[in-house]
Amino acid sequence: MVATDIQNAKLVYERPESLADVATHYCPGCTHGTAHRLVAEVLDEMGIREHSIGVASVGCSVFSYNYFDMDFVQAAHGRAPAMATGVKRVFPDRTVFTYQGDGDLASIGMAEIMHAAARGENITVIFINNAIYGMTGGQMAPTTLPGMKTTSSPRGRDVETQGYPIRMSEILATLDGVSYVVRRSLHNPAEIRKSKKAIRYAFETQQRGLGFSMVELLSSCPTNWGMTPLDSLTFIEDKMVPAFPLGDYKVIDAVKSMKWKEG
Amino acid sequence: MAKELLKGNVAMAEAAVRAGCEAYFGYPITPQTELLEHMAARMPELGRAFVQAESEVAAINMVYGAACTGKRVMTTSSSPGVSLMMEGISYIAGTEVPMVLIDVMRGGPGLGNIAPAQGDYTQMVHGGGHGDYKTIVLAPASVQEAIDLTALAFDLADKYRAIVVVLADGSLGQMMEPAELPEMQPLKKQLPDWAITGEPGRDRRLLTSIYLQPEDEETTNIRLQRRWMEIEANEVRYQEYFLDDAEIVLVGFGTAGRVALSAIRHARAEGIKVGLFRPVSLSPFPAEALRLVARKAKAMLVVEMNAGQMLNDVRLVTQGACPVDFYGRMGGVVPLPDEILSEIMRLARFTPHDLNGHTRAAWLDRLEVVRGAK
Numbered sequence: 001m002v003a004t005d006i007q008n009a010k011l012v013y014e015r016p017e018s019l020a021d022v023a024t025h026y027c028p029g030c031t032h033g034t035a036h037r038l039v040a041e042v043l044d045e046m047g048i049r050e051h052s053i054g055v056a057s058v059g060c061s062v063f064s065y066n067y068f069d070m071d072f073v074q075a076a077h078g079r080a081p082a083m084a085t086g087v088k089r090v091f092p093d094r095t096v097f098t099y100q101g102d103g104d105l106a107s108i109g110m111a112e113i114m115h116a117a118a119r120g121e122n123i124t125v126i127f128i129n130n131a132i133y134g135m136t137g138g139q140m141a142p143t144t145l146p147g148m149k150t151t152s153s154p155r156g157r158d159v160e161t162q163g164y165p166i167r168m169s170e171i172l173a174t175l176d177g178v179s180y181v182v183r184r185s186l187h188n189p190a191e192i193r194k195s196k197k198a199i200r201y202a203f204e205t206q207q208r209g210l211g212f213s214m215v216e217l218l219s220s221c222p223t224n225w226g227m228t229p230l231d232s233l234t235f236i237e238d239k240m241v242p243a244f245p246l247g248d249y250k251v252i253d254a255v256k257s258m259k260w261k262e263g
Numbered sequence: 264m265a266k267e268l269l270k271g272n273v274a275m276a277e278a279a280v281r282a283g284c285e286a287y288f289g290y291p292i293t294p295q296t297e298l299l300e301h302m303a304a305r306m307p308e309l310g311r312a313f314v315q316a317e318s319e320v321a322a323i324n325m326v327y328g329a330a331c332t333g334k335r336v337m338t339t340s341s342s343p344g345v346s347l348m349m350e351g352i353s354y355i356a357g358t359e360v361p362m363v364l365i366d367v368m369r370g371g372p373g374l375g376n377i378a379p380a381q382g383d384y385t386q387m388v389h390g391g392g393h394g395d396y397k398t399i400v401l402a403p404a405s406v407q408e409a410i411d412l413t414a415l416a417f418d419l420a421d422k423y424r425a426i427v428v429v430l431a432d433g434s435l436g437q438m439m440e441p442a443e444l445p446e447m448q449p450l451k452k453q454l455p456d457w458a459i460t461g462e463p464g465r466d467r468r469l470l471t472s473i474y475l476q477p478e479d480e481e482t483t484n485i486r487l488q489r490r491w492m493e494i495e496a497n498e499v500r501y502q503e504y505f506l507d508d509a510e511i512v513l514v515g516f517g518t519a520g521r522v523a524l525s526a527i528r529h530a531r532a533e534g535i536k537v538g539l540f541r542p543v544s545l546s547p548f549p550a551e552a553l554r555l556v557a558r559k560a561k562a563m564l565v566v567e568m569n570a571g572q573m574l575n576d577v578r579l580v581t582q583g584a585c586p587v588d589f590y591g592r593m594g595g596v597v598p599l600p601d602e603i604l605s606e607i608m609r610l611a612r613f614t615p616h617d618l619n620g621h622t623r624a625a626w627l628d629r630l631e632v633v634r635g636a637k
């Protein structure tokens with residue numbers, strides 16, 4: 001008989017405390033779940049789960065409040081940064097973050113994100129860029145690539161009539177109120193690690209009262225892209241990364257010099 | 264505290280500060296701007312939150328966030344800005360969090376003008392945002408009443424987890440009158456058990472207006488309806504003037520009610536038995552009280568600074584107990600006491616038995632004559 005010595009086994013992977021023990025409704029292969037986990041791990045490692053208040057947006061992540069185990073409010077479509085402003089101004093010592101899709105943040109909520117950033121609101125924004133409107137069934141988003149087929153650009157996004165994609169990290173980086181804005185991707189383990197580190201930086205920025213922080217994450221939508229999960233990761237690498245280059249768009253010196261003990 | 268000469272907008276702002284308002288979010292718009300400006304000066308000096316938002320859409324959503332913390336929060340605006348706030352108002356109602364909104368109404372529709380009007384009655388009293396929700400709407404007719412109702416608004420909002428609107432107009436916002444401000448109230452110490460506070464050591468809390476299962480959403484709607492019935496039972500407010508022997512009863516709220524009252528005083532001096540019923544809570548509407556008045560009256564005249572938005576409610580409530588006539592000015596024109604006096608004289612000379620259907624057409628004809636005479 002082979003005995004398994006669980007007493008001496010080392011636990012190397014478990015559900016973060018910040019993530020509720022429920023199944024998510026995300027489609028198989030969707031990287032929304034990966035992003036959730038990264039945020040949860042960071043909040044755990046920083047020990048700030050119970051002091052955090054999340055602001056859910058409207059999009060596929062509308063039920064993110066069911067998955068994160070902390071106080072949550074649910075914003076109207078695009079208004080999460082305004083709602084987060086209201087919460088944060090009343091409770092400046094709480095960690096307040098929004099979790100928004102690209103339709104939410106870069107289309108209907110453009111004014112709210114720009115002005116929250118310009119005011120240097122001390123909040124953290126997790127921005128999921130999947131180049132499409134996921135929840136409503138795959139319409140064109142402000143981030144849809146030129147030529148990309150969606151249900152509302154059935155012949156492919158025609159830039160003559162439907163304009164060009166918006167690069168939010170680059171735009172926000174021009175604002176003096178922004179302290180930390182970077183773009184990362186969720187398409188392979190190396191990038192996922194970098195994404196997590198960026199999320200840590202963003203929350204540390206807020207924790208130290210240094211101002212507005214945002215992490216843009218290139219994310220997959222196999223369902224509405226009409227691809228297998230694997231192909232959609234390749235799509236991110238081959239098509240999205242060239243259009244939305246990964247990198248640090250603005251990191252102020254005070255953020256660069258932050259130090260913390262790894263948990 | 265002694266009486267001082269106060270401008271309406273400033274008085275309402277200071278009343279909110281003293282009622283313990285801890286967060287204010289707004290966007291400039293005439294004729295309410297002094298309100299925002301007063302908050303800009305006062306809130307930071309008291310260590311409370313003030314943000315000039317990028318739009319009324321943002322302002323109401325900041326209020327939404329702050330209201331979820333259970334603290335006292337307020338925004339203020341004027342008609343076009345309030346139209347923009349309708350999205351947030353519906354969400355706040357659906358989430359059942361308390362807030363106060365002061366609407367200093369101006370002429371419309373559209374960009375209109377900055378003169379006083381009452382064109383927001385329908386959008387505030389009968390909704391404006393989507394879904395079945397009700398807001399408490401209080402209409403002051405003087406600076407003192409504006410102060411008192413602002414303070415009351417915060418209490419009612421907390422008590423019923425409700426949206427309370429103080430529906431003023433440009434003349435109330437801009438006028439100066441002697442009035443007395445209340446003492447500064449202490450800030451709320453105990454936050455309600457639903458408040459989002461990020462407090463460690465308890466179960467997590469969630470505030471949302473989404474109920475994906477229709478049955479759950481219906482449960483919420485039933486709760487909202489029941490709570491509204493409680494509000495209807497407890498929070499009706501109105502003022503009666505010279506009604507004891509009145510044969511002609513004027514019905515008007517806010518500034519229109521106030522102008523009507525001065526016309527009534529002149530008419531009384533001429534021996535005409537006329538009085539005023541002034542709803543203070545437009546929502547809940549003082550239905551029962553008005554019904555009783557209608558039973559004793561020979562005729563009613565609804566006076567408004569709009570095209571008869573409350574007229575519809577008065578008719579519905581009085582159910583033909585007496586003829587209901589109408590006189591209104593629109594687009595930012597405030598009726599003169601003389602205009603209302605001649606309306607009273609007209610009704611004193613001849614009271615039609617049945618006005619149904621012809622009220623508005625007849626009023627517009629008379630209005631053309633009044634305008635032509637100038």
Ligand SMILES: Cc1ncc(C[n+]2csc(CCOP(=O)(O)OP(=O)(O)O)c2C)c(N)n1
Pocket residue numbers: 058059060061077100101102103104105128130132133134135136141
């Ligand atoms: C005011 C308003 N307009 C439209 C909608 C419908 N709607 C829901 S989600 C959504 C798009 C969300 O897309 P995105 O932000 O990219 O998030 P994803 O679903 O892709 O994660 C839209 C248009 C809404 N809920 N509210």
Ligand code: SF4
Pocket residue numbers: 025026027029030031032060130134135220221222223224
């Ligand atoms: S529709 Fe797209 S974004 Fe939404 S859960 Fe499915 S794969 Fe993810």
